[in-house]
Amino acid sequence: MKSGDRKMEVIENSQLNKFHYTLLAILGTVWAFIAVNTISAGFVIALLKNDPAFQGSLTKLGSLGSAALFGMLFGAWLFGYLADRIGRKRTLVLAVSTFSLGSIVSSFAGNLDQLIVLRFIVGLGLGGSLPVASSYFAEFMPRSIRGAMISILESFWAVGTIIIGIVALLVKADWRSILLFGGAVILILPLLLTLPESPRFLLTKRRIKEAEETLRKIFGVSVKLEMPKAAGKVSVGDLWRRYGKTTLMLTIAWFSIAFAYYGFFIWLPRFLSATLGITVFRSFQYFIITAVAQLPGYWSAAYLLERIGRKKTLSYYLLLSGIAGVGFYFAANSGSETAIIASAIAFSFFNLGAWGAIYAYTPELYPTAVRGTGTGWAGAMARIGGGIAPILAGRIMEVGSAALAVLVIAVVAIIGALDVLALGEETMGKELA
Numbered sequence: 001m002k003s004g005d006r007k008m009e010v011i012e013n014s015q016l017n018k019f020h021y022t023l024l025a026i027l028g029t030v031w032a033f034i035a036v037n038t039i040s041a042g043f044v045i046a047l048l049k050n051d052p053a054f055q056g057s058l059t060k061l062g063s064l065g066s067a068a069l070f071g072m073l074f075g076a077w078l079f080g081y082l083a084d085r086i087g088r089k090r091t092l093v094l095a096v097s098t099f100s101l102g103s104i105v106s107s108f109a110g111n112l113d114q115l116i117v118l119r120f121i122v123g124l125g126l127g128g129s130l131p132v133a134s135s136y137f138a139e140f141m142p143r144s145i146r147g148a149m150i151s152i153l154e155s156f157w158a159v160g161t162i163i164i165g166i167v168a169l170l171v172k173a174d175w176r177s178i179l180l181f182g183g184a185v186i187l188i189l190p191l192l193l194t195l196p197e198s199p200r201f202l203l204t205k206r207r208i209k210e211a212e213e214t215l216r217k218i219f220g221v222s223v224k225l226e227m228p229k230a231a232g233k234v235s236v237g238d239l240w241r242r243y244g245k246t247t248l249m250l251t252i253a254w255f256s257i258a259f260a261y262y263g264f265f266i267w268l269p270r271f272l273s274a275t276l277g278i279t280v281f282r283s284f285q286y287f288i289i290t291a292v293a294q295l296p297g298y299w300s301a302a303y304l305l306e307r308i309g310r311k312k313t314l315s316y317y318l319l320l321s322g323i324a325g326v327g328f329y330f331a332a333n334s335g336s337e338t339a340i341i342a343s344a345i346a347f348s349f350f351n352l353g354a355w356g357a358i359y360a361y362t363p364e365l366y367p368t369a370v371r372g373t374g375t376g377w378a379g380a381m382a383r384i385g386g387g388i389a390p391i392l393a394g395r396i397m398e399v400g401s402a403a404l405a406v407l408v409i410a411v412v413a414i415i416g417a418l419d420v421l422a423l424g425e426e427t428m429g430k431e432l433a
Contacts, residue, residue, distance in 0.1 A: 008200055010215055010223050012143040019218045023140060024149070026191050027133050028156035030096055033185035034126050035160030036167075037103050039265060040178050041065045041119065041390075043168045043284065046269040047175040054112045062394030065266040066387040067116045069258075071123020072130075073383030077236075079128025080376015084369070087205075088136035088198045091372075095132060096185060096192065099125025104183030107176045122182075127383055131375035138363040139198040139371075140218075146364070147310060147428065151302035151356030158294030158352060161265075165288035173281055200368045239366075239374055246365050249423035250378045256416025257318060257358055258382035260325070261351055263389030263409040267402075268344070274402040275332040275340055286341060293345040294352035301353035305360055311424040314357035319417035321350035325410025332403035351413070364427035385412075 045061045048054040075095065083091040099122045106118035134150060141149045164178065171177035196218070202211035208225050215223050239247045264271070268290065272283040297317075304313045324346035331339035366374035389409065396405040 008203075010219055010221060011140060011199070014142045014219055016142070016145070017219070020140065020149075023137065023195065024153060026188065026195065027137050028153055028159075029188050030092075030129060030133060030185065030192070031153060031156040032160030032163065033182065033188075034099070034129055035157040036164045036185075037099055037122055037126055037182040038068065038262075039161050039164050040182055041068060042266045042269055042287075043164070043173070043178055044115075044175045045266070046273075046283070047173055048112070051175075054115065059391060059394045059398060060112070062266075062391040064112065064116050064119060065262070065390035065394075067119040068123030068126060069262060069383050069387035069390070071120040071383075072127025073123075073380050073387060075124035075127025075129075076131055076376045076379030076383055078124070080131050080372050080374075080379065082128075083132045083135065083372030083376070084201075087201055088132055088139070088372070089192070089195055090197075092129060092132045092136060093189065093192050095125045095128030096189060097125070099123075099129065100183045100186040100189075102183075103179055104186075107179035107183070123383070127379060131379040132372065134359045135363050135371050135375050136198055138360075139200045139368070143429065145306065147305035147357075147360035148302040150360035150363075151298055151305055154352075154356040154359045155295060155298030155302070157355065158291060158298060161291040161294060162288060165284060165291055168284050169281075169288075173284070204369050236373065236377055239370065239377055243366065243370075243374070245423055246425070247374070247377065249419060250362060250365065250374075251381045252419040253314070253318075253358060253416050253424075254362075254378045254382040255385035256412050256419065257351070257354055257385075259385035259389045260318075260321060260409050260413035260416070261355070262386035263393045263412075264325070264347060264351070264406065266390040267393050267397075267405065270397075271328075271402045271406060272340070272344070274397070276337055286344075289341070290344045290348040293348045297349035297351070297353035298356045301356040305357060306428065309426045309428040310357060310361040310364070311420060311426045314354055314361055315417045315420040315424065317350045317354035317357060318413055318420065321347050321354060322410045322413035322417060324350060325406050325413060329403045329407040329410065332401075332406070361424075361427065364430065365425075 045065055079091050079095045102118060102122035102125060106115060106122060109115035109118055137153055138146060138150055167181050168178055196214045199211040199214045203225060212223055212225055268287055269283040272286050301313055301317060324343050327343035331343050362375050362378050363371055393405040396408060
C-alpha cells in the first residue's frame with residue numbers, strides 16, 4: 001500500500017462489520033453517560049432549593065451548572081493533547097474514569113461549594129471524553145458513511161438525556177441519587193479496555209507492525225504499510241498558523257452551539273416552570289418530551305450529512321434552532337403553553353441535529369497528526385461558551401425574565417450559523433488525511 005493519503009484506504013473503503021457495531025455500542029454507552037452527567041446539573045439546580053445546606057442565588061446556582069463546563073474546557077485541552085501523545089484508547093479510559101468517579105463522589109457533597117468543586121472535576125473527564133471519543137470513532141469509519149455514523153454516535157446523547165429524565169422521576173427527584181447514577185458508567189471500563197488502538201494513531205507514531213496487525217484483526221486483510229515521515233510536535237499556535245481559517249470557524253461555531261445548548265438545557269426545567277407556572281417536578285416530564293425530539297433531530301442530520309454535506313447541514317440546523325429560540329421568546333410573552341412547548345421541541349430537534357453535524361464535521365477538517373489537538377481545541381471553545389451561558393442566563397433571569405434569557409441564547413445560535421456559512425468548507429466524501 002502506498003504512503004501518503006492512501007495509507008488507510010482499507011478503512012476508507014471498508015464495509016461496516018461486527019467491529020464497527022461493537023465500537024458504536026461501547027462508545028455510544030459512554031456518550032449517553034456523558035449526557036447523563038452533563039444534563040443532571042439542570043435537575044440538581046432545580047432541586048437544591050429544597051435542601052437548606054445548598055441555598056444560593058440564581059447566579060451562584062448557574063455557577064454550579066457552569067462548573068462542569070469549565071472543567072470540560074481544561075479537560076478538552078488536556079485529554080486532546082494526551083490523545084495525540086499516548087493514544088486515543090488510553091486517553092479515553094483515563095477521561096471516562098475521571099468523570100465516573102467524580103460523579104460518584106459528588107453525590108456525597110456536604111454543601112454547595114463542595115459540589116461546585118466536585119462538578120469541576122467531573123467536567124475534566126467529560127471534556128476529555130467527547131473530542132477523544134469522536135476522533136477515535138471517526139478514525140475507524142469508512143469514508144462513504146463516516147458523517148452519518150458519527151451523527152448516530154452523537155444521537156446517544158439524546159438517549160442519555162431521556163434516561164436521566166426518567167431516572168429523575170424514578171428516584172423521586174432525589175439529587176444525590178441522580179448524581180450517583182451518573183457514575184454507573186464505570187461498569188463500561190472493562191469493555192473499553194478490550195478495544196484496539198487507532199491504526200491511524202499507531203502509524204503517526206511509526207508503530208507499523210501494530211497498525212498492520214490491528215487492520216488484519218478488524219478487516220481480515222493483510223496490508224503492508226510504509227514508514228511515514230516523522231511528524232513534529234504540534235501546538236495550539238500551530239493550529240492557528242497552519243489552519244487559521246478552519247480554526248477560527250470552529251472556534252466560533254463550537255462556542256455558539258455550546259452556548260445555545262447549555263444555556264437552554266441547564267435551565268430548561270426552570271424556564272418551563274417560570275413561563276408555564278408549573279411545578280419543577282412537572283417540568284421534568286415536559287423535559288423528557290423535548291429530549292425525545294432530539295433523536296429524530298440527530299437521525300435527520302445523519303441523513304442530510306451524506307446528502308447535502310456537512311457545512312449546509314450544520315449551518316441550517318444551527319440557524320433553525322436559533323429561530324426556534326426566538327419563537328420561544330414570543331410564545332413565553334404571549335403565555336401560550338402549546339407554543340412554548342412546540343418551540344422548545346423545535347429548539348431541541350435542531351440544536352441536537354447541529355451537534356451531530358459538528359461532531360462529524362470537525363475531525364474531517366484536521367489531519368491525523370493534529371486531530372486530537374484540533375478537536376480538543378474545538379471542545380475547549382465549546383466549554384467556554386457552555387460555561388458562560390448558564391451563569392449569564394441566571395443573571396438575565398434575575399434582572400429580566402426567562403424569555404429574555406432564551407432570546408439571547410437564540411441570537412448566539414444564529415451567529416454560529418452565519419459563521420459556518422461564511423468560513424466553512426465542505427468535507428463530504430473526502431478521505432481523512
